Amino acid sequence: MTDLERVVTPGARLRTLITAEVSHDEQPADEWAYQRSLRPSRVLGDLWRARQIVRTITERNLRVRYKQSVLGFAWALLTPVGLLIVLTFVFGRVAGVDTGGIPYPLFAYIGLLPWAFFAAAINTGGSSIVSDKALLNKSQFPREVFPLSAVAVAGVDAGMALVPLVILFLVEQQAPAVTTALAIVPLLVLIAFTTGMTLALASIIVYLRDVRVVLPLLLQIGLFATPVAYGLELFPGWARLAYCFLNPVAPVIDSFRRTVLLGQAPQWDYLGAGAVTAAVVLVGGYALFKRLEGGMADVA
Amino acid sequence: MSRSQAALPGSVSATHIWKRYRPDSRRSVVQETLSAIRRRQRRRARWVLRDVELEVQPGEAVALIGLNGSGKSTLLKVLAGVTHPNAGQLDIGGRIGALIEVRSGIHPDLSGRENALFYGTVLGLSRRQVMDRFDDIVDFAELSGAIDRQVKFYSSGMQMRLGFSIAAFLEPDILLVDEALAVGDVGFQQRCLERMKDVLNQGTTLIFVSHDMAAVEAMCQRTVWLDDGVIRSDGPTADTLGRYRVGLEEKAALLARLLDDPVRMTQLSATSIDEALPETGRPLLLGLTLASEMSGPVDLCVGVSEGPATPIFTLTRSVDLRVGENDLRCTIENLPLPKGRYYVWLGAFGPGGSTQMPWHPAAPLDVEGPPRHPPPRGVMQLSPVHVTARWDARGSESTSFQRKPTDGTAAALLSPR
Numbered sequence: 001m002t003d004l005e006r007v008v009t010p011g012a013r014l015r016t017l018i019t020a021e022v023s024h025d026e027q028p029a030d031e032w033a034y035q036r037s038l039r040p041s042r043v044l045g046d047l048w049r050a051r052q053i054v055r056t057i058t059e060r061n062l063r064v065r066y067k068q069s070v071l072g073f074a075w076a077l078l079t080p081v082g083l084l085i086v087l088t089f090v091f092g093r094v095a096g097v098d099t100g101g102i103p104y105p106l107f108a109y110i111g112l113l114p115w116a117f118f119a120a121a122i123n124t125g126g127s128s129i130v131s132d133k134a135l136l137n138k139s140q141f142p143r144e145v146f147p148l149s150a151v152a153v154a155g156v157d158a159g160m161a162l163v164p165l166v167i168l169f170l171v172e173q174q175a176p177a178v179t180t181a182l183a184i185v186p187l188l189v190l191i192a193f194t195t196g197m198t199l200a201l202a203s204i205i206v207y208l209r210d211v212r213v214v215l216p217l218l219l220q221i222g223l224f225a226t227p228v229a230y231g232l233e234l235f236p237g238w239a240r241l242a243y244c245f246l247n248p249v250a251p252v253i254d255s256f257r258r259t260v261l262l263g264q265a266p267q268w269d270y271l272g273a274g275a276v277t278a279a280v281v282l283v284g285g286y287a288l289f290k291r292l293e294g295g296m297a298d299v300a
Numbered sequence: 301m302s303r304s305q306a307a308l309p310g311s312v313s314a315t316h317i318w319k320r321y322r323p324d325s326r327r328s329v330v331q332e333t334l335s336a337i338r339r340r341q342r343r344r345a346r347w348v349l350r351d352v353e354l355e356v357q358p359g360e361a362v363a364l365i366g367l368n369g370s371g372k373s374t375l376l377k378v379l380a381g382v383t384h385p386n387a388g389q390l391d392i393g394g395r396i397g398a399l400i401e402v403r404s405g406i407h408p409d410l411s412g413r414e415n416a417l418f419y420g421t422v423l424g425l426s427r428r429q430v431m432d433r434f435d436d437i438v439d440f441a442e443l444s445g446a447i448d449r450q451v452k453f454y455s456s457g458m459q460m461r462l463g464f465s466i467a468a469f470l471e472p473d474i475l476l477v478d479e480a481l482a483v484g485d486v487g488f489q490q491r492c493l494e495r496m497k498d499v500l501n502q503g504t505t506l507i508f509v510s511h512d513m514a515a516v517e518a519m520c521q522r523t524v525w526l527d528d529g530v531i532r533s534d535g536p537t538a539d540t541l542g543r544y545r546v547g548l549e550e551k552a553a554l555l556a557r558l559l560d561d562p563v564r565m566t567q568l569s570a571t572s573i574d575e576a577l578p579e580t581g582r583p584l585l586l587g588l589t590l591a592s593e594m595s596g597p598v599d600l601c602v603g604v605s606e607g608p609a610t611p612i613f614t615l616t617r618s619v620d621l622r623v624g625e626n627d628l629r630c631t632i633e634n635l636p637l638p639k640g641r642y643y644v645w646l647g648a649f650g651p652g653g654s655t656q657m658p659w660h661p662a663a664p665l666d667v668e669g670p671p672r673h674p675p676p677r678g679v680m681q682l683s684p685v686h687v688t689a690r691w692d693a694r695g696s697e698s699t700s701f702q703r704k705p706t707d708g709t710a711a712a713l714l715s716p717r
Contacts, residue, residue: 026350028318028387036384056421060407060414067409067450134404139423140381140396297383298321 038290043142050141057132058149061124062156076160080116084109084164091229098231102261103172109165110260111228111253114186117158118194118249119219125150125198126215129206133300143293144286147202151195177263186255186266189275193248196281203292206300226250231257232270241273248274248281309394310358310473310505312379317388319349319374319529348374349385350529358393358473361506363520363537365513365544371529372509376400376476379507394473395424401478402463408452412443412462415451419466433469440495441465442488461488468495474505490680493518497678513541514680538674542641545606549643549661562593563621563648563657570644570665572635580638580669580686586630588646590657592621598656602630603645604637604665611645612637612683621648638672638686641665 066072084105091097092104099107128146129136136143169175205212226247227234232254235243244251251274255266307313348371356362364372377383379390380398405422406415416437420430438447441461451459477496496519500506510516516523516537523540525533532547533540567589572582586602600619603611613636619628647659675681 026347028316028351032316032318032387032389034385034387034389052421052426056418060410060418063414064407064409134401135422137377137380137382137400138398138405138419141422141424294384297377 036294038287043286043290046142047144050145053141054145054149054152057135057145058152058156061149061153065153073160076157077164080109080112080161081164083116084112087112087229097229098233100231100262102257103174106168106172106174106261107231107257108229109168110256111226113158113161113165114190114249114252114256115223115226115228116161117154118190118197119222120157121151121154121194122197122201123215123219124153126201126205127212128198129202129296130209130212130300133297136297136300143296144199144202144289147198147289148195150202151191151198154194155191176260179259179263179265182259182265183256186252186259186271186274189248189271189278190252192282193252193274193278196278196283196285198285199289200281200285203289203296206292206296222247222249227253240270244270244273245277248278250274307391307393308358310503311391311393312354312356312474312505312507313389313391314352314354314375314379315389317349317352317354317375317378317385317390318347319371319378319383319385320347348529349378352388352526352529352531354379354524354531354534356474356505356507358505359500359503360522361500361508361520363516363523364507364509364526365511365516365523365540366526366532369528370526372526373400373478375526376478376507376509379474380476392474396474396476397423397467397470397472398476399464399467399478400476402460402467406451406459406463409450411450412438412441412447412454415462416447416466419463420470423467423470424472425470437462437465437469440468440491457485457488464492468492468499471499471502472504474507475499476507476509478509479511489515493678493680500677512680513545514682517541518675518678518680545643546641546664549605549664553643553661553663555660561655561657563598564591565589565646565657565662566591566625568644568646568663570663578635578665578667580667581634581636581688584632584635586632586644588628588630588662590621590626590628590648592623592626592656594650594656595621595623596650597621598648598650600628601645601647601649601659603647603659604642605645605661606640606642606684610683612642612685614645635667636686637667637669638684639667639669640672640684642667 066075069075071078087108088105091108097104097107125147128150129143132146135146201211201215226249232240232250251267251270255271258264258266352371352375354362354375364375366372374383376398377400378385379392380396380400381390381392382398382400405419407418410418413434416434417427417430420433420437421427425433438444441458441464443458443462443465446454446458451462454462475496493515496506496508500519506519508516508519520537522535523533523537523544524531525540525544527547533543565588567587569585569587570578571585571587572578573585576582578584590600597618597620599616601614601616603614605611615630615632617630619626642665643661644663644665645659646657646662647655648657650656669686672684672686
């Protein structure tokens with residue numbers, strides 16, 4: 001009764017009276033601890049069944065983004081073009097980067113495309129769970145649909161950004177080299193690395209919102225720490241392989257330039273180093289995501 | 301231990317479900333860890349669900365009731381698979397459709413049509429299935445004129461109707477409904493109940509969370525009462541609701557005795573004539589003694605309720621109170637209540653509306669009589685009223701009868717002795 005008298009309002013008193021009797025010291029028996037199956041076959045099966053949801057969320061994100069904007073989808077083209085103009089002025093004209101004979105706009109744009117894809121995917125994908133938390137309570141689909149559709153949206157944007165590339169080729173009166181077909185290899189490495197990073201960041205940001213704030217800054221630094229505006233040759237020879245392990249986007253960009261512009265094969269040792277990291281990040285990022293997935297609906 | 305899908309479609313089996321949330325997620329993780337280390341104590345979290353058992357057969361309609369924070373919604377989320385329990389085993393048969401926070405998944409920038417397609421797919425339908433149901437959804441939500449407008453230009457009622465309609469036409473094996481009805485207007489609520497009834501008739505299992513006792517009675521034969529994460533009662537709706545109401549009112553009555561007001565009820569008797577038990581259709585004599593610290597006129601209100609707070613009828617009489625004990629008698633000539641347990645509520649209000657005795661449940665009232673007839677499924681009965689009716693049905697001619705409205709100013713005598 002003494003407990004009751006402390007409470008002031010009648011409503012609160014009612015609550016206290018009705019719920020005061022129970023203690024929270026009890027624990028469930030250990031053998032009842034809830035465990036989810038994280039077998040890869042099961043995880044991938046669930047994801048496959050949820051593929052329509054990935055598509056739907058991707059479509060929604062694309063639709064929503066340019067509602068009530070005058071230029072609409074043109075923004076997907078204008079953003080990289082704007083950045084290209086800045087890079088061309090600063091690095092091509094002022095700093096005078098050595099491109100190995102390739103017109104600087106082409107050289108820079110083909111580096112800009114993979115980077116823009118990577119940056120957009122991890123930037124929006126990283127906070128995708130947090131920003132779509134309303135949907136977390138709706139259904140039990142696997143939570144990776146959110147970061148995966150962020151990667152897909154970035155992919156669509158990158159596809160649109162190929163239009164300025166075609167125009168650049170026409171302006172420079174140059175054609176893509178025959179070896180362009182080989183570009184599929186660095187493309188796969190890029191997608192794997194981007195997906196892995198997005199999954200890892202998306203799950204971490206649910207619990208550590210700080211990362212969300214730091215991410216744009218890190219991406220700014222990354223833009224200049226990656227051979228987007230300059231060539232991989234800028235790094236001293238002994239450091240290149242180590243750097244490719246560290247930043248798989250670097251050998252990816254280098255391989256794109258070699259296959260599409262120079263008519264060469266990728267430098268397989270560098271690209272291989274990037275591929276190893278990308279595979280580790282993809283598997284590790286997905287595993288981390290599935291580990292942290294259980295509490296997401298409660299914390300986001 | 302885990303979540304399996306081997307069960308019969310439409311069946312739910314949850315055993316030893318324990319669930320708790322992390323303590324205080326508003327604080328930053330760093331702060332929390334630091335303070336935990338400093339104090340060298342385990343972070344203690346509240347158990348929201350403790351050892352909950354729930355077995356539901358295919359096609360059954362089960363209601364979950366309880367106060368706010370008793371764990372109803374959490375249990376629903378656990379069953380829906382959107383959150384994982386800390387312990388326990390779940391066997392869910394078939395596809396689950398959850399109407400939880402129906403408005404929150406609707407995207408304001410998309411049109412109603414885009415939302416229907418999006419939301420339907422997210423909830424587990426294919427695009428084809430959504431398109432097949434599209435006309436039904438739009439008709440049900442009464443949005444035919446607005447379906448291509450952006451949802452942010454909808455009224456909140458329209459948004460709610462859209463969300464409910466999409467979810468209501470999913471045709472899952474198990475439908476979970478969490479307070480979805482509370483937002484709509486009366487007409488829409490009735491249609492929601494109709495829709496839920498149709499869904500039940502198709503063999504879908506329904507688990508229904510509501511604070512609306514009338515809706516619970518209208519939909520579910522079985523009701524589970526959750527109290528602070530523990531199942532207090534699980535059985536036929538009438539029994540569980542009875543226990544729940546009594547629980548609530550007894551607590552409220554207990555509180556009322558602690559109150560320190562100028563006028564207090566010290567004794568209340570409710571009998572039929574000749575000290576017999578109160579009975580349906582017979583006179584009810586209420587005798588009450590009020591201890592007063594003030595003298596002067598007050599409006600004395602007497603009401604009878606089933607379940608908390610909302611009285612079935614009230615009677616008001618102005619009385620002159622003296623300091624000390626005041627005996628009053630009130631005779632209700634024909635008690636219009638069917639068999640059941642009710643509560644007598646009292647309140648006294650001085651001139652100008654000042655509260656001399658707050659409106660509170662004073663004593664239980666058990667009424668004997670013929671058993672009440674439940675309304676047809678899907679029909680909400682506001683409050684139980686006993687009506688004597690005579691039916692004449694001859695061939696195609698039949699006389700319809702209407703329930704008499706409960707009149708708050710029913711014949712009553714109330715006079716200070």
